[in-house]
Amino acid sequence: MASSASKPRASSPFRFRKPSTSMNGKLPGYQPIPSSYQSSSSQSGSKASSYVERSLTPSRVRSLSQGPPMSAQKFRLSSGSSVSFGSPITPTSDRFDFLNRAKENISVTVRFRPLSAREIQRGDEVAWYADGDTTVRSEYHTATAYAYDRVFGPATTTRGVYDVAAQHVVGGAMEGVNGTVFAYGVTSSGKTHTMHGDQKSPGIIPLAVKDVFNIIQETPSREFLLRVSYLEIYNEVINDLLDPAGQNLRVREDAQGTYVEGIKEEVVLSPAHALSLIAAGEELRHVGSNNFNLLSSRSHTIFTLTVESSARDDDDEEVTLSQLNLIDLAGSESSKTETTGLRRKEGSYINKSLLTLGTVIAKLSDGKASHIPYRDSKLTRLLQSSLSGHGRISLICTITPASSNTEETHNTLKFAHRAKCVEIHAAPNRILDEKSLIKKYQKEITNLKQELDQLKRGIIERPFLVTNHEDLLTLRQQLEAGQVKLQSRLEEEEQAKAALMGRIQRLTKLILVSTKNTIPASIPERPVYRRRHSFGEEELAYLPDKRRDFTFLDDEDESIMVGPESDLSASGKGESTNGEEVTRDEKKSKRRSMLAWFKLRRNENLHASPVANGDTESSPNGSPAPNGSPMVHFDPALDYKGGRRKSHSRKGEELSTDPFSEPTTQAGELFSATVRGRRPPPTGTTMADQMDLLREQVKMLAGEVAFCTSSLKRLSEQAANNPDDFQLEAQMQKLKEEIEEKRRQMQMLEERIIGSGEATPASASSFELSQTIVKLTSQLNEKAFDLEIKTADNRILQEQLQAKARFLHLYLQSFRHVTVP
Numbered sequence: 001m002a003s004s005a006s007k008p009r010a011s012s013p014f015r016f017r018k019p020s021t022s023m024n025g026k027l028p029g030y031q032p033i034p035s036s037y038q039s040s041s042s043q044s045g046s047k048a049s050s051y052v053e054r055s056l057t058p059s060r061v062r063s064l065s066q067g068p069p070m071s072a073q074k075f076r077l078s079s080g081s082s083v084s085f086g087s088p089i090t091p092t093s094d095r096f097d098f099l100n101r102a103k104e105n106i107s108v109t110v111r112f113r114p115l116s117a118r119e120i121q122r123g124d125e126v127a128w129y130a131d132g133d134t135t136v137r138s139e140y141h142t143a144t145a146y147a148y149d150r151v152f153g154p155a156t157t158t159r160g161v162y163d164v165a166a167q168h169v170v171g172g173a174m175e176g177v178n179g180t181v182f183a184y185g186v187t188s189s190g191k192t193h194t195m196h197g198d199q200k201s202p203g204i205i206p207l208a209v210k211d212v213f214n215i216i217q218e219t220p221s222r223e224f225l226l227r228v229s230y231l232e233i234y235n236e237v238i239n240d241l242l243d244p245a246g247q248n249l250r251v252r253e254d255a256q257g258t259y260v261e262g263i264k265e266e267v268v269l270s271p272a273h274a275l276s277l278i279a280a281g282e283e284l285r286h287v288g289s290n291n292f293n294l295l296s297s298r299s300h301t302i303f304t305l306t307v308e309s310s311a312r313d314d315d316d317e318e319v320t321l322s323q324l325n326l327i328d329l330a331g332s333e334s335s336k337t338e339t340t341g342l343r344r345k346e347g348s349y350i351n352k353s354l355l356t357l358g359t360v361i362a363k364l365s366d367g368k369a370s371h372i373p374y375r376d377s378k379l380t381r382l383l384q385s386s387l388s389g390h391g392r393i394s395l396i397c398t399i400t401p402a403s404s405n406t407e408e409t410h411n412t413l414k415f416a417h418r419a420k421c422v423e424i425h426a427a428p429n430r431i432l433d434e435k436s437l438i439k440k441y442q443k444e445i446t447n448l449k450q451e452l453d454q455l456k457r458g459i460i461e462r463p464f465l466v467t468n469h470e471d472l473l474t475l476r477q478q479l480e481a482g483q484v485k486l487q488s489r490l491e492e493e494e495q496a497k498a499a500l501m502g503r504i505q506r507l508t509k510l511i512l513v514s515t516k517n518t519i520p521a522s523i524p525e526r527p528v529y530r531r532r533h534s535f536g537e538e539e540l541a542y543l544p545d546k547r548r549d550f551t552f553l554d555d556e557d558e559s560i561m562v563g564p565e566s567d568l569s570a571s572g573k574g575e576s577t578n579g580e581e582v583t584r585d586e587k588k589s590k591r592r593s594m595l596a597w598f599k600l601r602r603n604e605n606l607h608a609s610p611v612a613n614g615d616t617e618s619s620p621n622g623s624p625a626p627n628g629s630p631m632v633h634f635d636p637a638l639d640y641k642g643g644r645r646k647s648h649s650r651k652g653e654e655l656s657t658d659p660f661s662e663p664t665t666q667a668g669e670l671f672s673a674t675v676r677g678r679r680p681p682p683t684g685t686t687m688a689d690q691m692d693l694l695r696e697q698v699k700m701l702a703g704e705v706a707f708c709t710s711s712l713k714r715l716s717e718q719a720a721n722n723p724d725d726f727q728l729e730a731q732m733q734k735l736k737e738e739i740e741e742k743r744r745q746m747q748m749l750e751e752r753i754i755g756s757g758e759a760t761p762a763s764a765s766s767f768e769l770s771q772t773i774v775k776l777t778s779q780l781n782e783k784a785f786d787l788e789i790k791t792a793d794n795r796i797l798q799e800q801l802q803a804k805a806r807f808l809h810l811y812l813q814s815f816r817h818v819t820v821p
């Protein structure tokens with residue numbers, strides 16, 4: 001914990017020229033976000049354009065005595081002709097054409113957070129405020145103002161921010177355009193709140209993940225393959241957050257740009273699956289407390305979603321591949337942060353990399369610099385391809401209005417203003433077949449299907465030819481000598497067939513397709529205003545009580561909540577010896593809020609929800625998903641006819657017939673099956689996935705139990721000092737019940753795992769043993785899958801041999817009665 005002693009003021013991480021140029025009565029840097037990017041819920045197109053006009057009326061645009069200098073050619077006012085975004089997407093326009101010619105500037109938005117209780121207590125006043133939708137103005141120097149694509153006041157929800165600042169980037173990524181969304185701001189300004197959020201207000205990352213699956217569902221003409229990676233840059237070292245063994249990874253470069261060597265990528269099948277990976281990664285992220293933020297991020301994190309897609313009805317169409325980077329930067333720290341030791345070291349790394357980011361942005365916005373120092377930090381090196389203009393970028397600057405942060409906020413505003421001038425060219429990437437994982441899988445599936453057909457028909461391409469009696473004699477001897485062997489080979493052949501089927505199913509289900517089974521002749525337009533993402537009221541109501549709130553602010557209802565630890569840092573209590581422990585628990589709780597979607601549903605909900613028929617060619621699979629989750633169907637029963645993929649979409653049809661049916665995923669089915677006592681179907685390969693997902697739930701529940709237990713411990717300590725505090729008593733009771741319930745759920749899931757055939761000694765009922773088994777089995781499954789892939793080619797050869805043997809057997813049988821002279 002930082003000491004409260006005052007320290008000499010460190011120089012700001014950002015150095016900008018003193019603003020001096022008058023902008024002739026215009027606000028600098030204004031550029032409207034096209035109306036097509038505004039969500040129906042937050043902005044109607046007409047409202048957006050009137051807001052553009054409104055923002056330009058002379059009475060609203062006040063002369064600036066101070067404004068950052070900017071080159072004339074880069075300066076864009078909001079006149080219609082200077083808007084460089086593409087034309088609005090309409091249901092009849094060609095989206096890919098739109099993307100081809102798009103040329104944009106970085107989208108820059110500013111988000112205010114409310115004054116915190118601590119700031120209010122300290123006597124802070126509002127130093128900066130949102131003056132309308134696009135302007136940030138200084139309270140003390142009203143002539144000092146900056147204009148951005150959008151300014152979000154403290155009452156704006158993260159959902160509102162997402163709709164304006166991130167949705168178009170996510171939509172672009174689904175169409176092959178690289179995208180990057182990052183939150184930037186000083187420590188405690190609300191970056192993590194914006195990017196990750198909590199269960200009451202999900203952040204940009206969970207909303208984006210949800211939206212991605214919505215888009216898949218709404219794009220029946222294409223099929224998708226999604227992979228995720230998650231890394232942190234801590235003290236200029238890159239660590240893999242999906243793989244604890246992946247430490248100090250190196251950045252490499254190839255023709256496509258920079259990449260992290262050896263980073264783990266996971267194919268994801270559902271929003272819950274992706275969010276569980278983030279949640280697991282968050283457990284590994286470095287966090288700590290400083291005197292501004294109990295839960296300060298000590299590292300930059302980059303969550304990357306790689307999206308591959310190809311047309312379902314056109315095998316020859318190129319595959320598009322794009323990356324969506326969702327970045328939660330660590331906050332810049334000033335001398336006020338008053339850190340010592342480790343925190344100071346971390347802070348200096350954070351400031352240095354943010355300084356490099358600032359320099360890179362400044363040089364890019366200048367447009368004339370011959371050298372851009374991307375290599376000066378890991379962050380800019382990894383973002384090189386995005387920052388150099390190959391993709392869409394949205395920068396969300398988070399700021400506090402507090403007067404004690406006036407200078408830091410001003411620096412953030414100037415940084416944001418410069419970023420506004422960087423031009424980008426958002427064009428979709430198209431990749432060659434050989435580089436595409438989706439094509440590789442598709443081809444492999446087709447080949448395997450053909451092999452399977454051959455096996456089924458007992459036909460081989462090059463039959464033996466018997467030309468003379470000697471051959472016949474040899475063959476007959478072989479038959480007699482190998483009767484037994486052949487018999488066992490035939491049995492093996494059956495097993496090979498089953499394995500082949502399993503592999504086909506496994507590969508097929510990695511490819512995500514919409515459950516909408518009609519594939520129109522032409523690529524349909526996604527409606528401009530997509531269905532609004534919702535995590536479902538029931539689902540949120542179902543979540544456990546909000547964590548003990550040490551946060552005083554709530555952006556959904558603007559209520560001010562002061563929790564028991566809210567004054568921790570202000571009062572100095574935060575420097576207690578267990579400060580770090582408290583911090584970690586709270587941070588975990590905060591991060592874990594994303595696991596909301598993994599929560600077990602109430603039994604009654606489960607029984608009320610329709611369960612799709614699992615009697616398809618393979619078993620249902622997946623992880624529990626919330627109400628309102630997009631129902632992307634990883635249809636294992638996809639069939640190939642003449643090399644084409646046809647979806648039976650049986651589940652989709654069933655669900656569509658019931659207007660009240662709760663959207664479900666295979667995950668939902670699995671969980672339904674679990675609580676109803678139905679065993680997962682006995683297909684080895686899909687079973688492994690089901691087990692993985694069950695294990696994930698157990699792990700998360702275990703984490704939650706641990707968290708609740710530590711909260712309970714702290715409450716008990718408090719209760720010991722305040723024996724008359726009935727509220728504490730009630731909270732403790734509630735926690736106990738919660739722990740009890742979670743244990744019950746864990747036990748139920750463990751029983752299912754064990755009951756599903758994963759060997760475990762009957763006596764091994766203890767939690768620790770189950771956990772170990774779960775972990776080992778998970779590793780075993782991963783290895784088995786790797787091995788399966790590696791040996792696939794060998795298996796195909798082996799199967800060909802077996803087919804030949806079978807043919808030989810049949811062929812010789814037809815000569816049984818021929819007498820050899």
Ligand SMILES: Nc1ncnc2c1ncn2[C@@H]1O[C@H](COP(=O)(O)OP(=O)(O)OP(=O)(O)O)[C@@H](O)[C@H]1O
Nearest residue numbers: 113187188189190191192193296297331551553555
């Ligand atoms: N828009 C907002 N509405 C309500 N509360 C907010 C908002 N933004 C941030 N907060 C609260 O302010 C506190 C600090 O936010 P957060 O941890 O997101 O800051 P940060 O910028 O990520 O800090 P750091 O760089 O130190 O990690 C948290 O308690 C958070 O819940």
